[in-house]
Amino acid sequence: MYLRNYFLLGFALCGALAAKISAIDDPEGRVVGGTDAPDGALPYQVSLQHSDYNNFAFCGGAIISDRFILTAAHCLQDVSAKDVSVLAGTNNKNSGGTRYKVDKIINHEKYTARPNVNDIALLRTTEKIQFTEKVKAIEIATEDPKPGDKCKLSGWGFTTQNQRNSPNKLQWLDVKIMSDKDCKNSDLKRFEKSFPVTDNHICTLNKDGEGTCQGDSGGSLACENKSVGIVSWNIPCARGKPDVYTRTTKYSKWIKDNMEANKP
16 A cells, blocks of 8 residues: 655555555555565565455465454554455565455554554454465564664565656565664654654664565564564655564563454
């Protein structure tokens, strides 16, 4: 799905299905500066797709159990569960793998778009996800990575800063964790009224030309094969500014409690 831009800021994926896919000239991006991920290398990665738009891929997500997908709340605003499907087990966003229907969307009860806080959600599939070598759940990290650690960013969407090239192959990129202090005191500070960087966020920063772009939203930032973040927002795209993720370690209890409360 395509990202909406808020002034200079853009969600790495857009909620409200990118204004109902009307913003085709303002697309969500995929990983800028990445490369094609090897087949099956990221078995937790899924594509969220909208049935009303010929299964248009609008966000990413991560399998965390045989019935639940972890993603960003902003991806699912004004979207009904019946219109969403999850494509798992393939690096191609338009083919292969297995499609699962969704019967429930669980947004964080305190999610707000402005200020952008609590940007986390769960999807419940209508049937059990069948695990294979190419379909597996990712664990939620219990400890945060340290500044300077390299973690794995992945997603579909546009691969250029001008948001024009949209590949079919899943992209991945090693990105470097920033310190909380450096991220809070970075160029993002001037947007803190609407897009605050809090202790519930984690940031990465690579060189200019590498990072998240519109379309990556909802995907998991993985460190040592565990989810430490959910792609939330950026200054589009890959302009040498920090990329911001919802810090999953801060929401581990919320994830556990809501999976239990919504167990089929």
